[in-house]
Amino acid sequence: MLVEDKDEILEGLSAIVGENYASNDDAIRIGYSRDQVLTTEGPDYVVAPESVKQIQEVMKFATKHKIPVIPKGTGANMGGLVIPLYGGIILDLKRINQIYEIDGKNMTAIVGPGVTYGQLQIEAWNRGMFVVVPSGPHSVKVIANVCGTRGIGHYAGKYALGDNQIIGMEIVLPNGNLLKLGSFAHGKEEDSANYPHGPGPDLMGLFLGGFGTVGVITKIKIKLYPKLRYHELLSIGGKLDILFDEVIKLVKMGYSNGMMVRWPYVVFLFAKSREEHFQWLKNQLIEGFILLFIEGTKRDFDYHVKKIKSMYKKRKDFTVGLYSELMDFMKPIVSKGATVTEDDQEYGYVQEPRKLHDFMYQSVRILRTHGGFAPHCPFFALKDAKATWNYMKKWITTIGAPLEETCCYLQLVDDGHSVLQEMDLEFDPDPNKMLDNVKTFIGIGKPMVDTMFVKMNGIQYYFYSNGEILETIGPILIPGYFYLLKQFKTLIDPHCLMNRGRGIRPETVKKEELQMPTSGDPLSGGFSMGSFFWLSTLASVINALKHPEPEILEKFINDVKDKKVGEEKLQEILEFALNTSINLILNDDTRATAGETLGEFFKRHYNKMIGKKIVIKSDFHNLWMIEFGNLENTNPIKVYTVDRKDARNIPSILTDFIFERKALVGEEVDPMLSMLKKGVGTFSITHAIAAWMKILEEFSNVVMIGTTAFLYQKKLMQQLNTQLNNKIDSILN
Incomplete structure (x- = not known):
């Protein structure tokens, strides 16, 4: 390992682990700067200790010099979790492999x-x-x-x-x-x-x-x-909707050692080339499979296989067989011969079927579709699995993402007491493939929000990994838990050294104190999920608003589109909605942090925005300015028309984001879909996204706190809905 341009830090690290195992060489660092989701400038140093003692010395050294540290195993987490956001030291642990x-x-x-x-x-x-x-x-x-x-x-x-x-x-x-x-x-x-x-x-x-x-x-x-002698995977193939019902029945019979997968998951495992991959995706043989792991003595094994096969023998909608039998069924697409032979990669699996799941080397093939992979992985109740998938399916179809490439993988957990359902979208990490990446992140972000707040009670176990999202909405979602986590982090890591930017910050470190030297391309990873999270929550709030007389509101929306409603009235509605939302949150005395109510927590973040402005534009109105004023005012937010000269150099959202929606009349057309238009005025989708990214740092925290509060506390949503409807009715009349 080459070590060039030694500095004092490098010399100190080299003294601990040896000169060959500490580096700041660009050729070394670049390998730790990216994965299929995130690309940054990488670490400042890569260190590979060979003992626990060396790890202790590195951590003492890092603490002394206040250098961030990320411990790294393989780095195959699919979420950019060991790609540094703040430089520092990558602690590569591969040498301690005893x-x-x-x-x-x-x-x-x-x-x-x-x-x-x-x-x-x-x-x-x-x-x-x-x-x-x-x-x-x-x-x-x-x-x-x-x-x-x-x-x-x-x-x-x-x-x-x-x-x-x-x-x-x-x-x-x-x-x-x-x-x-x-x-x-x-x-x-x-x-x-x-x-x-x-x-x-x-x-x-x-x-x-x-x-x-x-x-x-x-x-x-x-x-x-x-390791029991008789062990093999038993597959039950059929229509996905029916399989969701069948897996519930099987769990209640005691067959919980299994999972359910959609056809693309099978393709990920067995296609041997990118060409094969796409060919198989387009030629679906069976929509999905329940996969049960049957094991035991020969007597037990034979009994359970016979029992399950007999259950489905006369049901024509199902194909049932052991893995070894399934290989014969899959033969036309996994091998050139009539049977699986020693020349086939799958031969070892046929000879010893459990190798398939005890040695999962094939799973990395999931990246073969386009090179990038964005998972939506909530935990929830088994009974909600079908509804969750069908909602995701509808959303994927709505945004125009390729459904045939979307995986659905339902993993039973703890005898079916819960499930993890992974619904994945693939994307091309090439920054030039901008539109496809946007579709992917919207396709993940919106269902993620809805399954957490609106339609289901899902739990995102990767939620903790995004530090900014956790810091922003943690006090709303998990107030007591959030407080204890913060105290714990403050106790053990007061300088916020460990994987800085992920998880919770200690009370001893403020966000403003953390200088971020690295920058990720937001559309090839970066802070994309955090960036789009506030758009997702805002979209979910808008779609949760309802009106008691849909036909009246439908006429109003049509009048807006036909420009029969003046801009002053539209501005009045928007200004009223924003100020009403703020007042409702400010008056909420729910405990958020150890020393703040929700209203006080929101006020602290809002005060950082006083004096800031945003310009918005859609097909239905000219340039509008939204100005954030002092909360001491009755209506702190003002909305008014501006000309291009006054709008220059003001962060802009040039989309149909405000009024393009039909949710109030029963048809959910999400405002986020406006992002997918290739032309927004004279701006391309690339320009529009670049403009949004500039305002995220300033405005996303307040938006996420507000929208999450409305989604999480239904009483706030009901109050907003009632007051907004009354306002619209007064204008209509």
Whole structure:
């Protein structure tokens, strides 16, 4: 490894890990600056320690010099979570790849942070056991997966999430101190009994699901399970809507060790080239599959396979078979011969079917469609799975995204007590493919908001990873929880060193104190999900507004389009809606932070906008100025007409964003869809998005706080709806 242009920081890091394992070379750093979602300027330094002691010394050094640190496993999280937002140090943990112990009698393993699932699985298989793996490639690091992202995988129906597999943990805190948790917290540490809880209140949960924001996890003890001789995947193929109902029945019969997938998921696994990929997507054989993992003694295995096959034998809408039998069905598209032979990649799976899911090397092929991948992955109740998918399907069709490329992957969790349903859109990360990227992010963002607030009660487990969104709406959604998280972060990481920009900020660090040296292209990743989140919440609020007499409002909307309603009246309605919204939130005394009500929290953010202006333009009106005034005024926001000279150099939203909607009359045409117009006035979609991005930093926080409050607190939405309807009625009359 070349090390050039040494500085004092590099010299200090090299003294800890050795000159060959610390670098600030551009050729090294660039490899840590991007993934399929995010591109930044990368880290300032890349460090690869070989021991826990070296990690401790690096963290002490980073704390002394106030340098941000990101611990990195494989980096296959699909969310840009280990791509630096603030430069600093990438702590690449691949060298600490020791399996310290495999205990066959107690079925456990102790591993370091560089150990991959494939590495551990081979050792476990050699001893007649297996480790529960995620739905990801076997190159994924065990610790990063189960501790950082909680390890969702296709065995979750029976064995629950990956963090349920952890018995003990060792972690280096940001100050370099070593902490033992779980079974490791007891007197004999790694040799303590396999009781996964520490003495008294369990602290291990505070260090799980943190996305590298709470320290560097250096060792865990993880559960292994007996590798039963008879184990194979049983597939039930059919129409997706019907399969949603069938999976509920099967769970109630005890068949919860499984998942459900749409046809594109099968294509991701088995297509061997990009050309094959697109060909298979266009030639769907079956809409979807329920995939059950059947295992046990030969007697048990044969009994359950026979039972399930008999259930569907006379039902013509279903195709049922074991994986080995399915390979014969798939033969025309997976191989050139009449049967699967040693020359075929799938041959090993036919000989030992469980290799398919114990060694998930094929999952990286999901990137083959266009190169980028944007997941919408809520947790929710199994009974809501069908409705959630159908809503997503409708939305994808509405925005014109290719439905045949959209994956739907339903993972049962903990015997069906919950599910994770991943609905993915693929995109081309080429910045020149602007329009397709916009469709992707809108296609993910709007359903994400609606499944969290409006139509379902979904939980986004990646919610914590976006620091700015969490800081903005966390006090509204999770006020008490938010406060305790902030206190915890302040205690262990007062300088906000760990994966800065993700998760929660300590109370000791303000946003203004964090200088961001790196910048991501917002449409090839960057802050795209955070940027579009406020547009999504605003769209959801607008579509949640209803009128008791739709036919009257329909006439009003048509009059607006025909320009029969004067601009002064339209400005009056918009100004009234904005000021009414502000007043409702300001008067809300719900607790948001430790020392603030929701109204006070909103006021603090709004006050930063006083004096700022936005220009808006649509097909239905000329240039309008929205001016943010002092909250002491009865109506702090003013809306008025301006000419082009006065509008120059003012941030602009040049779209049909305000009045293009029919939700009030029963047809949901979302204002976000106006983003997809290739021409907005004399501006291209590229220019429009560039203009929006300029105003995000100034206005997105206030918009997100306000819209989230209305979506989360239904009483506020009802009050706004009533007052706005009364205003519109008064104008109509």
